Amino acid sequence: MVKPFRLAYIITGVILLVVFSTAVLYKLQPALYSLNPVHSYLAFRVYNKWSSFIYDIPEEKRSIVNYDELMNSLNFAEREFAERIFSIDPKTLGFKGPFFGRDKADNLVMIPSRFVGEGKGKTETGIQYCPKHSYRDYERMMNAMHAAIGKRLYIDSGYRSPGRQAYLFFYYLVHSNDYNLTENAKWIAMPGYSEHGSPKNNAIDFVSGGGINGFSDGQTAEDFEELEEFAWLMKNAKSFNFYLTYPPDNPYGVAYEPWHWHWEGDVLESLKGETTIH
Ligand SMILES: [Zn+2]
Numbered sequence: 001m002v003k004p005f006r007l008a009y010i011i012t013g014v015i016l017l018v019v020f021s022t023a024v025l026y027k028l029q030p031a032l033y034s035l036n037p038v039h040s041y042l043a044f045r046v047y048n049k050w051s052s053f054i055y056d057i058p059e060e061k062r063s064i065v066n067y068d069e070l071m072n073s074l075n076f077a078e079r080e081f082a083e084r085i086f087s088i089d090p091k092t093l094g095f096k097g098p099f100f101g102r103d104k105a106d107n108l109v110m111i112p113s114r115f116v117g118e119g120k121g122k123t124e125t126g127i128q129y130c131p132k133h134s135y136r137d138y139e140r141m142m143n144a145m146h147a148a149i150g151k152r153l154y155i156d157s158g159y160r161s162p163g164r165q166a167y168l169f170f171y172y173l174v175h176s177n178d179y180n181l182t183e184n185a186k187w188i189a190m191p192g193y194s195e196h197g198s199p200k201n202n203a204i205d206f207v208s209g210g211g212i213n214g215f216s217d218g219q220t221a222e223d224f225e226e227l228e229e230f231a232w233l234m235k236n237a238k239s240f241n242f243y244l245t246y247p248p249d250n251p252y253g254v255a256y257e258p259w260h261w262h263w264e265g266d267v268l269e270s271l272k273g274e275t276t277i278h
Pocket of ligand 1: 157196203204205259260261
């Protein structure tokens with residue numbers, strides 16, 4: 001039988017070992033393929049806190065949530081960890097897209113939420129935003145599409161603030177990509193690197209009136225690609241300053257995204273006829 005004082009030594013030893021290894025694991029650089037248990041736990045905590053933070057603010061603020069406010073909602077270790085993740089150069093994760101900056105866009109148009117799809121597949125887009133110049137071109141493009149094929153595409157995701165992008169990065173890291181930073185970077189950009197956060201050349205993810213966006217609920221890119229609306233975009237979107245960013249085998253290291261189109265044009269030209277240009 002182990003003597004009581006010896007047992008106390010063993011217990012203290014085990015506790016010290018756990019504390020010491022936790023500290024060592026915390027201090028290590030985040031692994032690019034599989035986060036260690038301490039980093040995984042922190043990633044989950046960050047996701048969890050940001051999730052509650054976002055659902056506590058009014059719905060119309062969720063896509064444009066402030067980056068600093070999100071960071072301030074974390075404790076010291078969580079914040080330091082999140083900052084370490086976002087200071088990783090995305091190129092080391094295989095993402096080769098440009099840095100757009102983390103400035104907030106002004107001149108945003110608020111787009112009310114709408115329902116798409118039917119029956120069990122019925123979903124809501126949530127309130128979205130778009131810079132005014134790209135929104136005007138989007139509306140013109142949809143009027144032309146409707147005149148040609150009797151259909152429209154809706155905005156599933158428009159402008160997203162760096163804060164929203166930060167939240168989504170952790171959301172997908174925890175929910176979809178098993179704490180693998182490299183895999184995650186194929187699907188979701190870091191804050192500052194997403195076209196959705198570019199105040200000038202912002203991207204729009206489209207969803208059809210039937211609820212097809214190419215990635216929700218077991219859908220695949222091919223489901224979106226087969227839409228008549230997609231064929232129309234491929235032919236006509238450039239006349240409205242919209243371009244497909246991630247075709248198959250694109251040079252950015254991003255998966256094929258037929259639903260993701262970015263705006264590229266002359267801002268003043270697109271705003272012509274507006275009474276006030278901010
Ligand atoms: Zn997108």
